[in-house]
Amino acid sequence: MKIMRKILLALLLGVFTLSLAAQGIKFEENHDLYAALAKAKAENKLVFIDAYAEWCGPCKVMARDIFPQKEVGDFFNTRFINLKLDMEKGDNVALAKKYEVRAYPTYLFLDSDGKLVHKGLGSMPAAQFVEVAKVAADTENNYAALSKKIKSGDRSYATIKKFLDQNPYDTGNGALVDSYF
Numbered sequence: 001m002k003i004m005r006k007i008l009l010a011l012l013l014g015v016f017t018l019s020l021a022a023q024g025i026k027f028e029e030n031h032d033l034y035a036a037l038a039k040a041k042a043e044n045k046l047v048f049i050d051a052y053a054e055w056c057g058p059c060k061v062m063a064r065d066i067f068p069q070k071e072v073g074d075f076f077n078t079r080f081i082n083l084k085l086d087m088e089k090g091d092n093v094a095l096a097k098k099y100e101v102r103a104y105p106t107y108l109f110l111d112s113d114g115k116l117v118h119k120g121l122g123s124m125p126a127a128q129f130v131e132v133a134k135v136a137a138d139t140e141n142n143y144a145a146l147s148k149k150i151k152s153g154d155r156s157y158a159t160i161k162k163f164l165d166q167n168p169y170d171t172g173n174g175a176l177v178d179s180y181f
Contacts (some may be wrong), residue, residue, distance in 0.1 A: 024068035027084045033095065033114070040081045041112035048080035049108040050097065051087045056104040058123035061070065069126050079137055080109070088181045097157070109136035111144075116141040129177060135166065 014164035021111050027050070028036050040047045050067070052059035063084075076082055087104070095101075099108050099116055107120035107129075118136035120129075146163040149152060 023070040024073040025082050026073065027082045031083065031085060033083065033085070035084045036081045037110070037112050037114055040110075043081065045112075046080050046081045046117060047108075047110040047112070048133070048136075049110065050082075050084045051099070051101045051106040051108055052084065052103065053088050053104045054086055059105040059125050062129075066082055066124075066126050066129055072126050072130060075130050081135070094110060107132060109133070109142070115144065118145045136141060 025048075028039075033047070034047070036047045039045075050059075050062070052131070053061075073170065083122065085092045085095065087093065087101050087106075099106075099119070103121060105121070109118040109120075111117050117123060118132075120132035120136075124132075139145055141162060143163075143166060146159060147165070149159050
């Protein structure tokens with residue numbers, strides 16, 4: 001009888017743990033960017049990539065504490081095709097170079113053609129992480145939109161401030177600030 005209770009308790013705990021895990025971000029199982037891009041095109045969504053490294057502590061914090069949260073999953077699963085890629089392994093090394101991944105974790109948001117739409121960086125609370133994703137989905141204020149405005153000659157304080165706030169580590173920021181003045 002005692003053994004039966006332990007088995008039942010273990011099963012219930014397992015089911016409870018699985019149900020909690022099922023609430024967060026659902027990542028594609030195949031880890032294939034091109035399959036994710038095709039799925040994004042078919043579903044009219046962006047691709048979200050958690051660009052991580054196996055050794056990265058903040059990456060593990062995000063995976064353990066933030067990605068499993070229901071609110072995070074609710075937002076990401078309805079708007080993005082979600083993919084986790086270890087950027088230091090295999091073909092992902094070339095992707096890291098292409099998308100200028102220089103620190104971990106980096107969050108890449110791509111359109112269905114593989115064009116960078118937005119980028120986020122670092123470990124952060126769930127609410128802030130969802131805000132990064134909201135900006136990524138905002139076709140007027142994400143990285144791609146602001147870059148396009150700037151390349152078209154918009155040097156307004158509002159546009160440049162938004163761009164710098166979203167991309168504090170962008171390698172072109174110095175030139176952008178110089179052009180403003």
